[in-house]
Structure formats: structure tokens, C-alpha cells
Amino acid sequence: MIPASFEYHVAKDIAHAIQLLASSGGEAKVLAGGQSLIPLMKFRLAQPVALVDINRIAGLGGIRENGELQIGALIREADLEKNPIIRQRYPIITDTAAVIADPLVRNMATIGGNLAHADPANDHPATMLALRASVVAQGSKGERVIPIDDFFLDTFTTALRPDEILIEIRIPKPAARSGGAYLKLERKVGDFAIVGVAAMVRLDESGKIAAASIGLTNVGLTAIRARNAEETLRGQVPDDKVLAAAGAAAASAAQPVSDLRGPADYKRDVVRVLTQRAIRKAVARAKGGN
Amino acid sequence: MAVETAPTATTTGPKLRRIRVTVNGAAHDVDVEPRTLLVHFLRENLGMTGTHIGCDTTSCGACTVLLNGRAVKSCTLFAVQTDQSSIATVEGLEKDGKLHPIQEGFHQEHGLQCGFCTPGMMMTAVGFLATNPAPTELQIREAISGNLCRCTGYVNIVKSIDYAARKMRETAEGKA
Ligand SMILES: Cc1cc2nc3c(=O)[nH]c(=O)nc-3n(C[C@H](O)[C@H](O)[C@H](O)COP(=O)(O)OP(=O)(O)OC[C@H]3O[C@@H](n4cnc5c(N)ncnc54)[C@H](O)[C@@H]3O)c2cc1C
Numbered sequence: 001m002i003p004a005s006f007e008y009h010v011a012k013d014i015a016h017a018i019q020l021l022a023s024s025g026g027e028a029k030v031l032a033g034g035q036s037l038i039p040l041m042k043f044r045l046a047q048p049v050a051l052v053d054i055n056r057i058a059g060l061g062g063i064r065e066n067g068e069l070q071i072g073a074l075i076r077e078a079d080l081e082k083n084p085i086i087r088q089r090y091p092i093i094t095d096t097a098a099v100i101a102d103p104l105v106r107n108m109a110t111i112g113g114n115l116a117h118a119d120p121a122n123d124h125p126a127t128m129l130a131l132r133a134s135v136v137a138q139g140s141k142g143e144r145v146i147p148i149d150d151f152f153l154d155t156f157t158t159a160l161r162p163d164e165i166l167i168e169i170r171i172p173k174p175a176a177r178s179g180g181a182y183l184k185l186e187r188k189v190g191d192f193a194i195v196g197v198a199a200m201v202r203l204d205e206s207g208k209i210a211a212a213s214i215g216l217t218n219v220g221l222t223a224i225r226a227r228n229a230e231e232t233l234r235g236q237v238p239d240d241k242v243l244a245a246a247g248a249a250a251a252s253a254a255q256p257v258s259d260l261r262g263p264a265d266y267k268r269d270v271v272r273v274l275t276q277r278a279i280r281k282a283v284a285r286a287k288g289g290n
Numbered sequence: 291m292a293v294e295t296a297p298t299a300t301t302t303g304p305k306l307r308r309i310r311v312t313v314n315g316a317a318h319d320v321d322v323e324p325r326t327l328l329v330h331f332l333r334e335n336l337g338m339t340g341t342h343i344g345c346d347t348t349s350c351g352a353c354t355v356l357l358n359g360r361a362v363k364s365c366t367l368f369a370v371q372t373d374q375s376s377i378a379t380v381e382g383l384e385k386d387g388k389l390h391p392i393q394e395g396f397h398q399e400h401g402l403q404c405g406f407c408t409p410g411m412m413m414t415a416v417g418f419l420a421t422n423p424a425p426t427e428l429q430i431r432e433a434i435s436g437n438l439c440r441c442t443g444y445v446n447i448v449k450s451i452d453y454a455a456r457k458m459r460e461t462a463e464g465k466a
Pocket residue numbers: 029030031032033034035036037038039073099100101102105108109110111112113114116117119121122123124160164165166167190191192193347348349
């Protein structure tokens with residue numbers, strides 16, 4: 001399959017990329033890992049008049065802990081998965097990167113593209129909701145920081161303006177006694193999620209849940225934050241009964257539709273089960289376990 | 291009577307872009323359309339048909355090549371993106387009439403039947419073994435999870451990769 005013709009531009013730096021995007025009148029697209037965009041172009045579901053290749057921009061490929069965690073937009077999933085800072089201090093991100101597509105796709109696919117694409121089936125959005133991340137965008141009007149709750153507007157639609165580039169993801173430093181986990185059920189290795197659940201918890205000194213945040217993958221038009229489930233957990237000891245209530249709450253927040261990956265009822269029940277498992281794992285990690 | 295001028299598109303054709311790519315050590319300067327996928331560039335512009343197109347939808351891994359040492363699906367990459375890069379394909383595995391350990395592995399362990407998936411399997415394995423020279427069976431299985439084989443089954447493919455890993459370690463130790 002051969003995509004429609006397009007103009008190809010290699011952006012030298014961020015300013016150049018923004019200028020190229022701005023001058024295209026909204027008709028150009030950023031090319032990062034290409035693992036979502038190129039398949040769409042091959043099916044001609046996307047026919048951008050121009051591509052702005054950002055892969056050669058220096059400075060978008062770093063991971064730094066600098067008060068908060070800063071992940072450059074061009075970090076590839078394979079590098080995220082192996083990064084020692086992430087493995088040690090943000091294992092929920094390692095959980096997520098490791099179950100995205102297959103190792104070949106992960107050698108190209110970028111975290112910035114995963115968020116900017118805003119496919120509800122993508123795995124990072126739920127994890128970033130749970131991590132209370134923010135997204136740094138740069139455009140002709142300058143730089144702005146978008147809280148993750150305001151970032152996903154609809155399927156394939158984000159708060160990014162046509163001349164804006166996602167340059168970095170920022171994640172608050174993990175608090176003491178906090179932990180997180182991402183669990184995904186897939187039909188076969190490398191497939192998109194039937195359901196995915198990201199959970200972050202912070203425990204108080206007595207072992208009660210001081211704060212929790214929960215994100216759901218592929219059960220709505222965007223990744224969903226299950227606020228009602230978070231509420232259920234606050235101030236509680238995470239025993240079986242509390243976990244069951246949180247699972248039920250998350251299931252009621254999900255809006256799955258029936259498709260090849262299963263009927264809506266089934267998916268809702270998977271949300272219920274995976275939510276409990278993800279919280280249990282997050283609590284274990286908050287206590288220093290794995 | 292006014293002479294009609296043909297629209298520019300038909301007179302000039304698509305806009306080409308000159309790229310320089312090193313494939314298996316040899317540099318090529320080629321003019322390509324931006325929409326040319328790397329796999330078509332290799333097969334059609336360079337005549338190197340060892341890299342296969344299976345699914346054409348980023349699912350099967352038959353088109354896997356190494357881009358600057360990393361295994362990637364060449365059906366999901368534009369050739370223009372690889373300007374100034376180095377690419378390794380199955381054609382470059384054999385050196386001076388001697389099979390690469392991965393080829394020897396597939397031969398010894400019966401890692402192929404029809405051979406369609408084999409170039410992609412081997413390139414994935416070469417990229418993987420460069421980062422993990424002593425993998426477990428599980429790690430090998432995980433590494434080839436983006437490559438589909440429809441006839442051999444995976445048991446012998448896993449054995450072939452393990453064979454290559456052992457052979458490459460022995461050679462490395464012998465040299466040290
Ligand atoms: C076989 C297969 C299986 C997959 N399975 C999964 C899976 O299980 N889970 C999962 O999460 N994903 C999966 N993916 C998707 C993959 O992770 C994509 O790579 C990802 O969705 C997009 O990242 P990219 O870097 O490839 O972006 P691209 O394809 O380059 O871009 C995607 C979109 O985002 C825009 N964009 C990219 N980067 C930026 C930026 N920095 N600023 C502004 N806009 C930008 C582009 O313009 C485009 O619209 C799969 C893909 C394939 C091919």
C-alpha cells in the first residue's frame with residue numbers, strides 16, 4: 001500500500017518545526033516514530049499535504065529527574081522500557097512501555113507520539129492520567145504546560161494546536177509510600193488492549209490510602225480517569241472489600257463498546273477485575289515490594 | 291489559437307529527494323519520492339528482494355531490517371527518513387562465502403520451511419543478540435513476538451536463535 005504524495009521536511013530544531021507547521025495552514029503533520037501515522041497514511045485514512053520529521057531535532061530524547069521527571073517526546077518505547085531511572089522509580093511506566101505493540105514497533109514508536117495520537121487504545125494515556133502528568137507544548141505563541149486531565153479532548157483529538165509540538169512530558173516526583181502499576185489484558189502479545197488499568201496510590205503512615213488515581217485504557221472515546229473509584233479508596237485500608245468497591249466503581253465509569261475484542265459487558269467486568277489487581281500491585285509497590 | 295500548457299504536475303512528476311543510505315556497507319545515492327517506503331526502496335530501487343513484504347500493515351515482521359543497528363519494520367518507515375543512515379538486510383549476513391551464525395542456526399536447527407518469514411526473523415534476531423548475547427528462551431520468544439511464522443512454528447526458530455547466540459559467544463570468547 002502506497003500513501004498519497006506529500007511534501008517531506010526535516011526539522012532542524014523546534015523553532016524550524018513550528019515554522020514549518022505554521023506555514024502549512026494546519027495541513028502538515030508531525031512525523032515522530034511513524035508507527036501510527038504511516039499505517040494510517042498507507043490506508044489513506046490520513047493524507048497530510050506535508051510531513052514535518054522531528055526525529056533529527058536534538059534535545060527531545062532525554063530522560064531527566066529534575067525535581068520532577070522529564071521525558072523528552074522522542075524517547076522510544078524500547079529506551080523507556082530499559083531506562084534505569086524509570087525502572088527503579090516509576091515502574092508503572094516500565095509496565096506500560098513493555099506491553100505496547102511488539103519489540104520492532106517499540107524500537108521506533110515514541111512516547112510523545114503515543115500521547116499526541118490520542119487513540120483511546122494507546123496505553124500511555126491512562127498511565128499518564130494516573131501519574132498526574134503534564135504535557136509541555138511549544139508553538140508559535142510560545143510554550144505552555146497542559147495538565148493531562150485537559151489534554152485528551154476526543155478520539156484522535158488533543159489540546160495541541162496545529163502549530164504546536166509536544167516536546168516533553170512531566171511527571172511529579174513519587175511521594176513517600178507511593179506506588180503504581182499498569183495491567184493490560186490483550187488477545188495476543190502485541191495487540192491493543194481489550195482493557196488496560198493504571199493505578200497509583202499513596203499510603204499514609206498507618207497504611208491507609210491517602211490518595212489514589214486510576215486511568216482506564218480502551219473503554220471510552222479517550223482514556224478515562226475513574227474518579228469515583230479514586231473516591232472509594234481515599235482514607236481506606238486497601239482490604240478486599242475496599243478493592244471490590246473500587247473495582248465496581250471503575251467498571252461503572254467505563255464506557256466500553258462491543259467490538260472484535262469482546263462484548264461491552266465482558267469488557268466492563270474486565271475493568272472491575274483489573275482495577276482490583278492493579279491497585280493491589282500498586283499498594284505492594286508502595287510498601288516497597290514488587 | 292492559444293497553446294495549452296500541460297499542468298505542471300504531469301510535466302515535472304512527483305518531487306524527488308536525493309538520499310544517501312549505506313546498505314550492508316555500500317553507500318547508495320538515490321532520488322526517491324518521499325512516499326516511498328523503505329521496503330519498496332530496497333526491493334525496487336536497489337533490487338534487493340531478500341527483505342519481504344508479508345502483511346504490509348506493520349504486523350508480521352517479514353520486512354524487518356536493521357536501521358543503525360535497531361530492528362525495525364521497513365514497511366512502516368519512509369526511505370527519506372533513512373537519509374545518512376546505515377541499513378542492514380539479510381543479503382549482508384553472509385560474508386566471504388561464510389554463513390552468519392544466525393543463518394547457520396536456522397540451517398542446523400531447521401528454523402525454516404517456506405522461508406518467507408526467515409529474513410525478518412534473522413534480522414530481528416541479529417538486532418536482539420547485539421543487545422542480549424546470552425538470552426533465556428523466554429527472552430528469545432519475547433524478542434520475536436513481532437515476527438509471525440505461518441509454517442515452521444516457533445520451536446525451531448527459538449532453537450535456531452539460541453544456536454546462534456551460543457555460537458557467537460564461543461567465537462567472542464575464542465577471540466578474547
Ligand atoms: C502493530 C502495532 C501495534 C501497536 N500496539 C500498540 C499498543 O498495544 N499500545 C499502544 O499504546 N500503542 C500501540 N501501537 C501504536 C504505537 O505505540 C505508536 O507508535 C504510537 O501510537 C504513536 O507514536 P509514534 O511515535 O509512532 O507517532 P507517529 O505515528 O509519528 O505520530 C502519531 C500522531 O501523533 C502526532 N505526533 C507525534 N509526535 C508528536 C509530537 N511530538 N508533537 C505533536 N504531534 C505529534 C503525529 O502528527 C500523528 O498525528 C501499535 C502500533 C502498531 C503498528
